[in-house]
Amino acid sequence: MAPASVKPNSAGATTSTATVSAVSSSKVPPIARPLAGEPEEFEPEQAYFATAESVRDRLIQQWNETYAHYHKEDPKQTYYLSMEYLQGRALTNAIGNLDIQDAYGKALNQLGHQLEDIVEQEKDAALGNGGLGRLASCFLDSMATLNLPAWGYGLRYRYGLFKQRITKEGQEEIAEDWLEKFSPWEVVRHDVVFPVRFFGHVEVNPDGSRKWVGGDTVQALAYDVPIPGYKTKNTISLRLWEARASSDDFNLFLFNDGQYESASQLHSGAQQICAVLYPGDATENGKLLRLKQQFFLCSASLQDIILRFKERKNENRSWKWSEFPSKVAVQLNDTHPTLAIPELMRLLMDNEGLGWDEAWDVTTRTVAYTNHTVLPEALEKWSQSVMWKLLPRHMEIIEEIDTRFITMIRTTRTDLESKLPSICILDNNPQKPVVRMANLCVVSSHKVNGVAQLHSDILKAELFADYVSIWPKKFQNKTNGITPRRWLRFCSPELSLRKFAENADFQAEWSSAKMANKQRLAQYILRETGVSIDPNSLFDIQVKRIHEYKRQLLNILGAIYRYKKLKEMSAEERKNTTPRTIMFGGKAFATYTNAKRIVKLVNDVGAVVNSDPEVNSYLKVVFVPNYNVSVAEMLIPGSELSQHISTAGMEASGTSNMKFALNGCLIIGTLDGANVEIREEIGEENFFLFGATADEVPRLRKERENGLSSLIAQFKPDPRFEEAKEYTRSGAFGSYDYNPLLDSLEGNSGYGRGDYFLVGHDFPSYMDAQERVDEAYKDRKRWLKMSILSTAGSGKFSSDRTISQYAKEIWNIEECRVP
């Protein structure tokens, strides 16, 4: 069966178009105009939609060619399953990847617009929380660029990540309706629909085979987002599923009878599934909804994958299921899509009639798992009783996987028997029986990888140590990467144009490119926050989700100390200091109290410091609201120093560190995540290092808990740390009660039992490193050299390298270039 080709959306009222050619080049589809107006009179928003649709049509054409080519060649294909994607804006990226900036820039000029302004009209697609989602999006860009037959699968959330507003109270969350006006980048596929079941029960057929029946069924409807590669025709797909009620579920009888609510109950039930990204799971209902989302993604994607496999096979010749892993690789982005494992087993056994051993062989050779965190609270565990209710057949399968694993250990690895309570899949603790998703992933995947060398080493030595002794070859490292297209070429064209050299002229060019980015950023900050910042000051940035382990609190306490010292100096002394603008950005999870207090503290400090005429030409503290991909594209090119200061061993990789380094920004950081490798690549003399190392951290914590520490006995509370906390407690930044937040830091500095994240322990070495930063910045030539070396040393962190390694060492797929 030939693949149905995709047609552009039949547009709704806002997008009805009549085509007029605004460009002469036949390579470029015309910029169309809405029926309602003349292109010459386009408002910026209309110009955006018209441009986007024109680019989109071109992408769809390439996407069709790519799909047809894959269908013909039938290569092994990778399917990347992720609950999150942080795509950001698509227009600049698409135009850049297609290398058609000039044609579209000219066409828009003719209509009286600038491309740079028009792209600002687009809303970010923020279907993710942070690094994990952005990584998935960078990976798609690299897969397309490397001409790899690979696709992404995800969910089409109606509301993505909330919009952050800063008020006097701190962070406020606002629902972000990214589809309000419609997205020109997706194509609805009414021809791609699969049923997904929830609840119900298991029936045994006369032949002993089992079947999941009853319960509720919702329909998964596909929306395809075309993903262009850079300077290649290959255009892959991000397929996002939306949940719809089956039309026969709509009870016309009840509706006609006036019982509107009951009649449409099933519709609203189905709609809830994709309503929001990560609904709070504090309640049982919230947990159930999240689990439904995960299964919905896995079931729809696997049905689609299996159908495609069968279509391609049927066309050619007779085939066996054992060939499936030579055509399909499924990558699980963290444990969120773990249910793909029992769902693939179920589809193979119950629908396709395979026996357990054959189905298990196919499944384990198909699926691989990436771990993105070692934080215990982030390792997913699902209640067994909830799982039995929602997915009874899958629980049978998970039990069987567990039983077979336990039998294998008891017969072949008696030395590990005592470890079974922690390494088996089902935790049958009678208080709270749960399924440990990471364990299920490790047991069922052919490869397991961490996301930076240090993180992978920690996984092997700690979290997964016992499994390593069973399957030593299963574990790998794949250090994360970022796409250099979005994160240098398109967001900082000046810097990327410069070939490296180390002479004075080159340094001057480099410096002026950076200055232009800083000025652009300063204007943005003024517009968004009303704070005026000096482009000649050192631009120092920390942007990431707010979390205690990422230690924004260390940064702001350092800023508070700096402010206090500036206040104590004479006007003459101040002139010898390095003026700084310290910028923060990031969202706090809505229910994470300490994270929200940190946001409030940063804003309160900013309010006092920025309006203090005595010192505000030497220090500004700015909180940039609503950090997202587009804001990052503004901030990163304009930064000179960035902070990656997590407690060692806790940040699996970090990826913004790579984006900053690539943009010639120096790093102050701990030996954590990918910082370790960045420092190796750009040279230790170009990295401001401080803090305890990952192997010291457990010891420091243990000794603190035991209270008998030799280390802590020698440990003198750093007077600077005490001073910064005291100053904050004194009310210098307003009347808000910061005591509970600061109390979390008491300990590990000679007394107390708190400070799990070792802020007090690392404070002195952090402040010393900051002094080295101030000194280095005074030596202009030295700083520029370090900056250039940062960019020059960042090549390793291209996601093209990461994806090539996945392709070769995990997926076993090869390029399939569209001619």
Ligand code: 26V
């Ligand atoms: C999730 C949660 C959820 C509940 C409360 C606390 C908490 C803390 C952390 C997480 C992280 C989940 C997985 C994740 O997003 N990991 C990130 O993955 C990035 C891409 O590999 C990596 O660069 C980041 O270091 C890592 O934190």
